[in-house]
Structures are given as C-alpha cells and as structure tokens.
Amino acid sequence: MDKNIHYVYTNTDQEEVARLLSKYDLTTICVLNDQHCLIGIVTADDVLDILTEEATEDIHKMSGIIPTDGSYLKTGTKEMVKSRISWLLILMISATFTGYILQYFEDKLSAVAILSASIPIIMSTAGNAGAQSSTMVIRGIAVDDLSINDIFIVLRKELFVGLLCGAILFITNFIRLFIFGSKNTTFNISLVVSLTITISLVSANIAGGVLPLLAKKLKMDPASAAAPLITTIVDATSLIIYFMLAIVILKI
Amino acid sequence: MDKNIHYVYTNTDQEEVARLLSKYDLTTICVLNDQHCLIGIVTADDVLDILTEEATEDIHKMSGIIPTDGSYLKTGTKEMVKSRISWLLILMISATFTGYILQYFEDKLSAVAILSASIPIIMSTAGNAGAQSSTMVIRGIAVDDLSINDIFIVLRKELFVGLLCGAILFITNFIRLFIFGSKNTTFNISLVVSLTITISLVSANIAGGVLPLLAKKLKMDPASAAAPLITTIVDATSLIIYFMLAIVILKI
Numbered sequence: 001m002d003k004n005i006h007y008v009y010t011n012t013d014q015e016e017v018a019r020l021l022s023k024y025d026l027t028t029i030c031v032l033n034d035q036h037c038l039i040g041i042v043t044a045d046d047v048l049d050i051l052t053e054e055a056t057e058d059i060h061k062m063s064g065i066i067p068t069d070g071s072y073l074k075t076g077t078k079e080m081v082k083s084r085i086s087w088l089l090i091l092m093i094s095a096t097f098t099g100y101i102l103q104y105f106e107d108k109l110s111a112v113a114i115l116s117a118s119i120p121i122i123m124s125t126a127g128n129a130g131a132q133s134s135t136m137v138i139r140g141i142a143v144d145d146l147s148i149n150d151i152f153i154v155l156r157k158e159l160f161v162g163l164l165c166g167a168i169l170f171i172t173n174f175i176r177l178f179i180f181g182s183k184n185t186t187f188n189i190s191l192v193v194s195l196t197i198t199i200s201l202v203s204a205n206i207a208g209g210v211l212p213l214l215a216k217k218l219k220m221d222p223a224s225a226a227a228p229l230i231t232t233i234v235d236a237t238s239l240i241i242y243f244m245l246a247i248v249i250l251k252i
Numbered sequence: 253m254d255k256n257i258h259y260v261y262t263n264t265d266q267e268e269v270a271r272l273l274s275k276y277d278l279t280t281i282c283v284l285n286d287q288h289c290l291i292g293i294v295t296a297d298d299v300l301d302i303l304t305e306e307a308t309e310d311i312h313k314m315s316g317i318i319p320t321d322g323s324y325l326k327t328g329t330k331e332m333v334k335s336r337i338s339w340l341l342i343l344m345i346s347a348t349f350t351g352y353i354l355q356y357f358e359d360k361l362s363a364v365a366i367l368s369a370s371i372p373i374i375m376s377t378a379g380n381a382g383a384q385s386s387t388m389v390i391r392g393i394a395v396d397d398l399s400i401n402d403i404f405i406v407l408r409k410e411l412f413v414g415l416l417c418g419a420i421l422f423i424t425n426f427i428r429l430f431i432f433g434s435k436n437t438t439f440n441i442s443l444v445v446s447l448t449i450t451i452s453l454v455s456a457n458i459a460g461g462v463l464p465l466l467a468k469k470l471k472m473d474p475a476s477a478a479a480p481l482i483t484t485i486v487d488a489t490s491l492i493i494y495f496m497l498a499i500v501i502l503k504i
Binding site: 025045080088113118201 | 308379
C-alpha cells in the first residue's frame with residue numbers, strides 16, 4: 001500500500017493540479033476541503049482538457065488576445081472584438097513613440113536617403129529576436145522550468161545567443177548591402193545598418209528574456225504583461241541605436 | 253462491462269492518442285500492433301507530458317523557433333542559435349522587400365515629411381492584428397476546432413472583426429492626428445493614415461485567418477509555415493496600401 005498519498009485542496013489552482021499529476025505520474029489525486037476531509041478526486045483525463053485550455057490561453061495572451069471561453073467557431077464577433085481591441089489600441093498608441101523617434105531624426109533620414117530603406121529590416125529583425133527569446137522564457141515560466149532565480153542564467157544565455165546570431169546576421173547583411181547593394185550604399189552605411197542589426201538583436205534578446213521574469217516577480221502574468229509590449233520596446237530601442245550609430249559613423 | 257473499447261496502434265501520432273483520451277474521458281487506452289494484438293496501454297498521465305511538450309513546440313514554432321528537445325536551461329547555446337537563426341535569416345531577407353517598397357516611394361515620403369512618422373504605427377498595428385488572427389486560427393487547428401472546411405466562416409468572421417476593430421482604431425487615430433497632432437497634419441493626411449490602418453487591419457486579419465488553413469490544406473505545419481511569415485506579408489501589404497492612398501488622396 002502506498003502511504004505517500006498526494007492531495008490538493010478545493011481552492012488549488014487547476015494548473016497546479018495538472019502539474020502534480022504530471023510530475024508524480026498519477027492517474028488520480030485526492031481533493032480535500034479546508035477541514036482536510038476527502039471530498040472527491042480529480043482524474044488525469046479531467047486534467048487533459050485543463051492543460052489544453054491553459055495552453056490556449058497562454059498562446060492567446062502572448063499575441064495580445066484577452067482569452068475568451070469557448071472555441072473560435074463558438075466565439076461571437078462582438079466577443080472577439082472585445083478580446084482583441086484593448087491590445088490593438090494600447091500597442092497603436094505606444095507605436096506613436098516610435099513614430100516620434102522617426103520624426104525627431106527626420107533631417108538625418110533625408111540627409112542620407114538610403115537610411116530609411118533599412119528601417120523595416122532593422123525593426124523586424126529586432127522584433128523577431130525579441131519574440132523568440134520572450135516566447136522561450138514565457139513558456140519556460142509556464143511549465144515551471146524557469147523562475148526569477150534563473151535571471152542571470154537567462155541573461156547570459158540570451159547575451160551569447162544574441163551575439164552569435166547577431167554575428168551571422170551582421171555578415172549576411174553586410175554582404176547584402178555592400179556587395180549586392182546599390183552604388184550609394186557605402187562601406188560606412190553598410191556598417192551602420194549591419195551593426196544596428198547586431199546590437200538591437202542582442203538587446204531584443206535580453207529584453208525578451210528578462211522582462212517576462214520581472215513581470216512574474218512583480219506578480220504579473222508574464223504572457224499578457226510582457227509579450228505584446230516587447231515588440232514596441234524593441235522597435236523604439238533599435239531605431240535609437242540606428243540613429244546614434246548613423247550620427248557617430250556617418251557624421252550626419 | 254464496457255464493450256466499446258478504444259484503441260490506438262503503435263504508429264498512431266501521440267497527439268491523436270491525447271485527443272482520444274481527452275475526448276472520451278479515458279484514463280487508459282489500449283495499444284495494438286499491426287496484427288491487432290494488444291501489446292500495451294497508454295495512461296492519461298503519460299499523455300499529460302506529451303500535451304505539454306506539444307503545446308511548447310507549437311508556441312515555439314509560432315515565434316519562428318525550430319523546436320528543441322529539453323528545457324530552456326538544458327538547451328545549450330549552440331543548439332539555441334541553431335533553433336533561432338534560420339527564421340531570423342529568412343525574415344531578415346524577406347524584410348528587404350518591405351525596404352524596397354519604402355525606397356520606391358522615397359520621393360512621396362519626402363514630399364510630405366509627416367508621412368514617414370506614421371509608418372511604425374501602421375506596420376505595427378497591422379502586424380499585431382495579423383498575429384492575433386493567425387494565433388487564434390493556428391491554435392484552433394491544433395486543438396481540432398478548425399479545418400479547411402471552415403475557411404469561409406473564418407473569412408467572414410475575420411472580415412467583420414477586422415471592420416469593427418478597424419472602425420474603432422480609425423476614430424482613435426483620426427482624433428489623435430487631426431485634433432491632437434501638429435499643425436502640418438491636415439484633414440487629408442489624418443484621413444490617409446487612419447484609412448490605411450483600417451484597411452491594412454482588415455487585410456491582416458484575413459491573411460492571418462486564411463493562410464494557416466491553406467498551409468494545413470497543403471499538408472504544411474500551420475504554426476511554422478504561416479505564423480512567422482504573416483508579419484512580413486502584412487508589413488509589405490500595409491505599406492503599399494499607405495502609398496496608394498497617399499497618392500490618390502494627397503495627389504502627390
């Protein structure tokens with residue numbers, strides 16, 4: 001007879017129940033009330049549905065969707081608008097800051113026309129890198145693989161991964177611009193663009209890795225607090241890096 | 253005695269096993285070999301780990317990460333670079349097309365300086381809308397809620413949700429630009445920017461909803477085939493819409 005009985009309470013979070021069943025390979029777990037009396041059991045098959053639902057919720061939150069009950073087909077248009085509009089509005093307003101940065105450096109942009117053509121590549125690369133690192137860390141937190149205590153490990157790993165990926169993208173991009181680019185793309189312009197990509201990739205990786213852990217530490221939900229905002233933060237940072245490097249290297 | 257016994261074969265996909273256990277609320281399922289002989293069982297607690305792993309894989313793929321075995325902490329730097337670099341490169345190269353579009357309309361941009369300041373807001377809003385709809389549909393496909401047969405329902409729903417969200421963002425953005433914007437922001441400029449946001453939001457919603465279903469139909473993985481590319485497609489489309497509207501309404 002197994003004397004080591006696992007149990008949960010009526011107010012235990014359903015994710016915790018799933019985690020216990022999964023961790024100890026149980027097919028059932030006892031449920032106790034506040035007076036430690038057995039009032040029922042939860043079976044592993046109940047938990048299958050819960051895990052799927054929780055994963056769906058996390059996935060939705062990471063893309064700036066407030067989770068809704070029910071499936072795509074069962075969710076009405078009005079409810080779907082409600083679940084999407086808040087983040088669309090918040091992110092639209094926060095993107096105006098990126099716009100102000102562009103506006104602020106307007107004269108630099110017109111001084112070297114070729115600079116504006118590289119803005120999408122810089123912003124999208126940094127955004128993708130930020131999404132990659134934040135996704136890995138947010139999911140790591142969700143499956144109890146990462147906690148705030150690992151912040152320095154995450155920091156170091158994202159730094160190295162960022163530097164390595166950044167080096168590869170630097171070379172690819174430099175070749176693309178300097179060798180295959182138009183005649184106006186000088187060595188220095190190629191250098192500014194490629195260097196911006198590398199630096200903003202590293203900062204995006206670090207921001208994406210650290211912000212979800214900080215959100216968790218501040219008792220916020222990493223998926224909804226960190227993920228949708230990271231792109232905006234990363235967009236603004238990479239543009240500032242771009243113009244700073246352009247001012248220093250191109251002396252504009 | 254229950255005569256309605258559920259079973260799977262040795263080569264049944266683990267996701268399918270999970271789906272059956274979850275659907276029929278089973279705690280165990282029989283496993284048969286090719287000769288229909290019982291060779292073992294799978295219990296619901298085994299499937300808990302599988303479901304969690306599969307969800308992690310899907311989440312990673314949607315952010316352009318090639319899934320790795322093992323947790324964040326256990327994955328080495330080299331392996332992590334490998335899992336991230338391909339999509340970073342593919343998306344960096346595809347973002348050059350967005351750059352070419354900007355370059356092509358360079359003279360229009362310099363004619364009305366205020367136009368470039370709104371590029372981040374347009375691209376990020378469309379990108380966010382595309383991420384929202386593609387996320388919902390990709391997850392819907394993963395949990396067997398959506399299939400290619402639902403494509404017209406998805407199309408209609410994304411159209412209506414897009415139009416409603418687009419209308420709200422149109423009003424917010426028009427007020428922001430025309431009432432609170434600088435003196436240079438005329439009625440027509442505010443109209444061009446706000447209209448671009450609405451139209452590119454609707455197209456992003458539709459692209460995000462339809463592309464994963466088409467990927468599935470073409471036997472490709474919706475998460476890795478559709479999700480990372482949608483931002484690039486949506487970026488390019490929204491810039492083209494922007495310049496077309498600017499040419500027509502501002503007569504530049």
